[in-house]
Amino acid sequence: MGKKRRRHAPGKKYAGGLLLIILLLLGLSIWYVSNLGKPLNAGDTQVLSVNIPQGSGTSNIGQILQEEQIIASAGRFQLLSKIDGNDGKYKAGEYSLSPSMTLQQIMDIIISGDSSTSRFTIPEGLTVKETAERLHAQNFINQEAFFSEVQSGSFDYKFMELLPPGENRLEGFLYPETYDIYTTASEHDIIQKMLSQFDKLVGEEYYARAQEMGYSMYQIVTIASLIEKETLVSAERPTVASVIYNRMAINMPLQIDAAVQYALPEHKSRLTNKDLQVDSPYNTYQNTGLPPGPICSPGIDSIEAALYPASTNYYYYVLSADQNGTHKFSNTYEEFMKNKKAYIKSL
Secondary structure (H helix, E strand, O other): OOOOOOOOOHHHHHHHHHHHHHHHHHHHHHHHHHHHOOOOOOOOOOOEEEEEOOOOOHHHHHHHHHHOOOOOOHHHHHHHHHHHOOOOOOOOEEEEEOOOOOHHHHHHHHHHOOOOEEEEEOOOOOOHHHHHHHHHHOOOOOHHHHHHHHHHOOOOOHHHHHOOOOOOOOOOOOOOOEEEEEOOOOHHHHHHHHHHHHHHHOOHHHHHHHHHHOOOHHHHHHHHHHHHHHOOOHHHHHHHHHHHHHHHHOOOOOOOHHHHHHHOOOOOOOOOOOHHHOOOOOOOOOOOOOOOOOOOOOOHHHHHHHHOOOOOOOOEEEEOOOOOOOEEEEOOHHHHHHHHHHHHHHO
16 A cells, blocks of 8 residues: 655644744844834934923924934834833933934933033022123123013013013013023023023912002012012011011101112122212112112012011111121111111121
8 A cells, every 4th residue: 555645734834824924024023123213324423402392292302303304204213212112201301412323322312301401590689780790601691682682582471561671671580590401592591491480489379469468569579679688587588578668658768778789880898978879769768669670689588578578667677786697676766776886886
């Protein structure tokens, strides 16, 4: 008898072919994904600054990177982001990126949030002029461009309608704080950031409180600026505020030296009697009521003190003989003179 020919089961044949196809597709997928993330130009190592705005989705980021010629295709960026599960992980910022980077490197950088920023600090009590000088000294601004923005830049905040035109328009509203900014930030961007911080801290309840007191927010910031210049100890701010309000209530000149200093062309370590005669609406010895506007940028403690002053019967204060930055408060001129002599003697 002859040997029977072994017949292969059709299912096994088809299974082998299917496996081969799967392996081929898998290989193609691996090849495609590996090539998907290749650099736009491995030889182009120049580093470019790319800004990713707040709220940007994966699609938006891909378009930005393609337009900036960092990557070849926004679609590839979007696809690889989907494969790697990166959607929703990207952070806004300004990044130093290069066409020589792979998509994976670019994605990792934007996910990390390691953006290109610089930091500056504006302390409480600086004028617009002093703020500009400080920023210029640290190479953040061109002073001419900065003052142009101060005077006529367009900023969309509620308080802007209260501000007078001119070079002192933003006095008191460039909020003193430590800021991180993109290295390519313009003068407008820097001012915008400072005004935004003021707007964030001074909310609707503060405007309502000012209206309740019979003052505009511009007047409140003016009072706060006087408080800022007059106090070193934060706990005393509401008491100093009470003296200001008490004097205004009886039409008594505020007699605040810092306001006179603001009227002078240069700051003086000590005012003379001649200085106190300067013809200026900021001379609070010669004029009653508030000066025309803020004399510096106050911090939130001074703004809150202006809105919520202590309840006192004080009309005078002078630095304490203890020489610790505190004041002695009094409600009579005689007591004030006694405290003043004690302070002078302590010197």
